[in-house]
Every structure is written in C-alpha cells, then in structure tokens.
Amino acid sequence: MKKLLILLLPILLTACGSKNEDSRPQISDKTLEEITEAYKANQQIEAEAIAQNDASICNEIQDNNQKYSCRFNIIAKEANQKKDPSICKQIEEKVAIQQCEESIISE
Numbered sequence: 217m218k219k220l221l222i223l224l225l226p227i228l229l230t231a232c233g234s235k236n237e238d239s240r241p242q243i244s245d246k247t248l249e250e251i252t253e254a255y256k257a258n259q260q261i262e263a264e265a266i267a268q269n270d271a272s273i274c275n276e277i278q279d280n281n282q283k284y285s286c287r288f289n290i291i292a293k294e295a296n297q298k299k300d301p302s303i304c305k306q307i308e309e310k311v312a313i314q315q316c317e318e319s320i321i322s323e
Contacts (some may be wrong), residue, residue, distance in 0.1 A: 254278060257292060258278060261277050266290060267288055271290040291304065291307050
C-alpha cells in the first residue's frame, strides 16, 4: 500500500496543483487586434506631435499614459532646448514639472 501511495503521490499533487486554463480571463483576437490598432494610432499621433513640436496634438491620444508621455517629452524637450524651466509648468503634474525642471538644471 505504501508503494502505491508513493507512486500516486506525484500524480495527485500535480493534478491538485494544476490550474484550469479555462478559468483565466481570455482576450479575444478581436480585442487584441483593437488594442494593437489603438496603440498604433496613438503612436502615429505622437510622431506627428513630435514632428510639429506641438504638445497639443498629444491631446488626441486616447490612452492617458501615452498622452501624458507624449506631452511630457515634447514640453521637456522644448524646455531643455530653450534652457527655460518655466516651460515645464505646461505639464499638469507637479512631480513631472519637477523632473522637467531638474533635467534643465542638471545639464
């Protein structure tokens, strides 16, 4: 009986510890495709904003994180080029304003 238990124990542990993949949330192909397309569209908007050096174009970006990143990069770049920390105040978040200002001072 001990031999049988020893032989079955790894099988039982594996069966008990395995996860049912069907219980995890699944992203449908359509949803994944939509997410990818939205990301690409946002990237194109950001590229246009950078090319025109116009942070207001970033406001067209739907994803808040990408929008924030786009605005920060353009505003910080302009502030650095002009060596003008007051430009950083166009950024809405205090921590980001501080990072922008510090990037100018540290150069």
